[in-house]
Amino acid sequence: xxxxxxxxxxxxSATSTIGVATIASGxxxxxxxxxxxxTNPVTNEKxxxxxxxxxxxxxxxxxxxxDACQQEQGWGGEEHSTGHQQAGWIKKLKVRDTTTGRISNLxxxxxxxxxxxxxDVCPTNASMKxxxxxxxxxxxxxxxxxxxxxxxxxxxxxxxHEDLTNQKEHMPRGKGTVESCTMCVHKVDKGEQPAxxxxxxxxxxxxxxxxxxxxxxxxxxxxxxxxxxxxxxxLNTAVRYSGV
Amino acid sequence: xxxxRYEQIQGKSLGFYALVAxxxxxxxxxxxxxxxxxxxxxxxxxxxNRIVWGLPHVFALFLIVAxxxxxxIASIASVFGKKIYKPLSRLSGLVALALLAGGLMIxxxxxxxxxxxxxxxxxxxxxxxxxxxxxxxxxxxxxxAVYLWMMFERRLNKFSAKVGLIAFIWRLALxxxxxxxFGLLVARHTYDAMIMAPKFVVMSFSFGLAFFILVLxxxxxxxxxxxxxxxxxxxxxLLGVFVAATMYFVMVFHIGNIYLAxxxxxxxxxxxxDSIYTKLFWYGQIILGGLIPMALxxxxxxxxxxxxxxLASLLVLVGGIIQMYVLIVGGQAYPMELFPGKxxxxxxxxxxxxxxxxxxxxxxxxxxxxxIIAITYLVKFLPFLPESLADEVAxxxxxx
Numbered sequence: 001x002x003x004x005x006x007x008x009x010x011x012x013s014a015t016s017t018i019g020v021a022t023i024a025s026g027x028x029x030x031x032x033x034x035x036x037x038x039t040n041p042v043t044n045e046k047x048x049x050x051x052x053x054x055x056x057x058x059x060x061x062x063x064x065x066x067d068a069c070q071q072e073q074g075w076g077g078e079e080h081s082t083g084h085q086q087a088g089w090i091k092k093l094k095v096r097d098t099t100t101g102r103i104s105n106l107x108x109x110x111x112x113x114x115x116x117x118x119x120d121v122c123p124t125n126a127s128m129k130x131x132x133x134x135x136x137x138x139x140x141x142x143x144x145x146x147x148x149x150x151x152x153x154x155x156x157x158x159x160x161h162e163d164l165t166n167q168k169e170h171m172p173r174g175k176g177t178v179e180s181c182t183m184c185v186h187k188v189d190k191g192e193q194p195a196x197x198x199x200x201x202x203x204x205x206x207x208x209x210x211x212x213x214x215x216x217x218x219x220x221x222x223x224x225x226x227x228x229x230x231x232x233x234x235l236n237t238a239v240r241y242s243g244v
Numbered sequence: 245x246x247x248x249r250y251e252q253i254q255g256k257s258l259g260f261y262a263l264v265a266x267x268x269x270x271x272x273x274x275x276x277x278x279x280x281x282x283x284x285x286x287x288x289x290x291x292x293n294r295i296v297w298g299l300p301h302v303f304a305l306f307l308i309v310a311x312x313x314x315x316x317i318a319s320i321a322s323v324f325g326k327k328i329y330k331p332l333s334r335l336s337g338l339v340a341l342a343l344l345a346g347g348l349m350i351x352x353x354x355x356x357x358x359x360x361x362x363x364x365x366x367x368x369x370x371x372x373x374x375x376x377x378x379x380x381x382x383x384x385x386x387x388x389a390v391y392l393w394m395m396f397e398r399r400l401n402k403f404s405a406k407v408g409l410i411a412f413i414w415r416l417a418l419x420x421x422x423x424x425x426f427g428l429l430v431a432r433h434t435y436d437a438m439i440m441a442p443k444f445v446v447m448s449f450s451f452g453l454a455f456f457i458l459v460l461x462x463x464x465x466x467x468x469x470x471x472x473x474x475x476x477x478x479x480x481x482l483l484g485v486f487v488a489a490t491m492y493f494v495m496v497f498h499i500g501n502i503y504l505a506x507x508x509x510x511x512x513x514x515x516x517x518d519s520i521y522t523k524l525f526w527y528g529q530i531i532l533g534g535l536i537p538m539a540l541x542x543x544x545x546x547x548x549x550x551x552x553x554x555l556a557s558l559l560v561l562v563g564g565i566i567q568m569y570v571l572i573v574g575g576q577a578y579p580m581e582l583f584p585g586k587x588x589x590x591x592x593x594x595x596x597x598x599x600x601x602x603x604x605x606x607x608x609x610x611x612x613x614x615x616i617i618a619i620t621y622l623v624k625f626l627p628f629l630p631e632s633l634a635d636e637v638a639x640x641x642x643x644x
Contacts, residue, residue: 080284080288084293084596085286085287085293088293092590093590094588094589094590094591095583095586095587096589098585098586108592117429117430117431120372121373121374123364123369123372124363141363141367142356143356143357143358143360143361144356145364147374149293149296150432155294155592157293158293159286162285162286176285229583230431232584233431
């Protein structure tokens with residue numbers, strides 16, 4: 001065997017190192033690509049929904065839900081906006097039956113309609129519904145025309161009236177665009193519960209896949225009487241209420 | 245009928261420059277207001293999450309509705325063959341385009357993100373009434389521009405009737421589309437009724453004609469050209485009919501609301517004596533913008549009185565803006581019926597107070613100024629106005 005001098009040894013080993021590195025990186029790239037994604041793709045086989053039982057839900061629960069939403073999504077700290085200008089992704093409502101006088105307290109947010117009027121009216125497709133039923137605003141397409149706010153039957157949307165600072169990384173918000181409850185899509189996609197649901201430690205608020213017959217929400221909705229707000233509009237909301 | 249000769253106005257008088265300067269000041273103020281509102285965000289306006297469309301939309305939709313109405317004069321001549329209106333056709337097309345430009349300027353500058361106008365032009369949701377309207381507005385510009393070209397170019401005059409018919413159909417579609425922005429809002433009892441579409445069409449007849457009459461009378465007055473009674477009286481009678489028709493549609497719309505218990509909140513708009521919107525409706529829209537103009541038009545005392553016609557037209561416009569205010573702002577101020585049979589004690593449900601701010605007003609007035617300045621300049625550079633509209637020129641059957 002030929003004896004290598006130092007120069008030849010360095011040359012040879014450098015070449016083979018580069019070669020191995022190139023091939024290895026190629027292999028590892030294809031390997032990563034072949035690996036399944038961490039999250040499952042969004043499909044219409046699921047439909048995320050929420051059931052709010054106003055008989056169980058206390059006023060404190062609702063306050064906690066509002067707080068949790070603000071903490072998670074970073075709204076509510078607007079400096080200049082006053083009164084109805086302030087963001088309100090979820091709000092506490094007290095409702096009295098005009099005949100019987102019975103009072104119910106409930107949390108009202110985007111109802112994530114199957115036929116969302118906001119999506120119908122949006123001229124630029126910024127308002128959109130994901131395959132799994134979550135209704136969102138694409139902040140890059142929103143031109144701030146506010147037609148969706150006119151069309152929403154639930155007064156669920158807010159317009160950002162001012163410049164914002166210290167935003168949450170997962171929830172960029174922008175002056176001049178419209179926003180609303182995202183059903184904490186960033187958490188749901190990781191298999192977690194929306195912040196408002198997690199803040200209530202009873203079964204007063206149940207979150208889950210409406211289509212999955214083994215899910216708690218599906219089973220509960222089969223058993224008990226529930227209702228949709230403005231059911232007359234036939235929007236088939238994903239947020240349902242019982243006890244109202 | 246003698247041959248109509250069109251001629252540019254001189255536009256060299258002090259009055260002309262004063263008018264342009266005055267309008268320019270309004271436009272500058274509007275742009276300043278826009279900068280202020282867009283720089284700070286909408287918190288500096290009176291608008292909020294309940295009154296999402298405020299004074300700028302009132303002016304914008306008023307001008308857009310008036311724009312399609314202003315084209316009527318040309319349509320009556322070319323579609324319905326009324327020769328007496330023919331000399332007015334060019335001006336009619338011009339006023340229509342100018343009003344639409346003013347209205348759209350306001351609409352765009354009041355967006356949360358006017359810098360994203362390109363998105364509105366490239367991303368279409370064909371289910372959105374707004375997107376239909378974007379197409380209808382752009383189409384209107386093109387069609388009316390072609391229509392004007394056919395009227396200006398002698399060789400192409402023969403096509404003007406056909407293009408005029410297309411323009412007429414398009415303008416009906418446009419106002420129907422604008423009315424449908426509200427008429428198809430199923431969630432809101434204050435709007436949800438397709439009578440909004442024909443109501444907007446009739447409103448456009450009235451507002452557009454009133455604006456046209458004012459432009460016609462003032463331009464002939466200021467350029468010392470003869471304008472005979474034949475044309476003025478025709479336009480006056482037409483305005484009377486349109487004002488009455490508008491009031492009829494308003495009445496029918498409200499009868500529906502009073503009769504149907506589910507729409508009782510809408511009827512509150514008429515009878516809630518403490519509400520600003522009720523006052524604006526009765527005193528502004530009905531009396532100032534309807535009954536007084538009707539009296540000025542039809543009462544024998546004002547027969548042949550040009551000032552009365554001018555005042556009537558002005559009041560129709562002021563009343564029209566008030567009508568838009570009651571419709572747009574008043575319609576949002578009342579809460580939606582979320583829980584029929586229940587009363588919302590907390591969290592939602594109050595009547596919202598909206599206090600317009602100066603920048604919003606300036607933006608609205610700036611749109612009107614843009615429309616007027618466009619007309620002022622174009623009649624100087626292109627022959628829109630007949631040299632004379634004296635009775636013997638305008639009326640083929642005029643007896644001296």
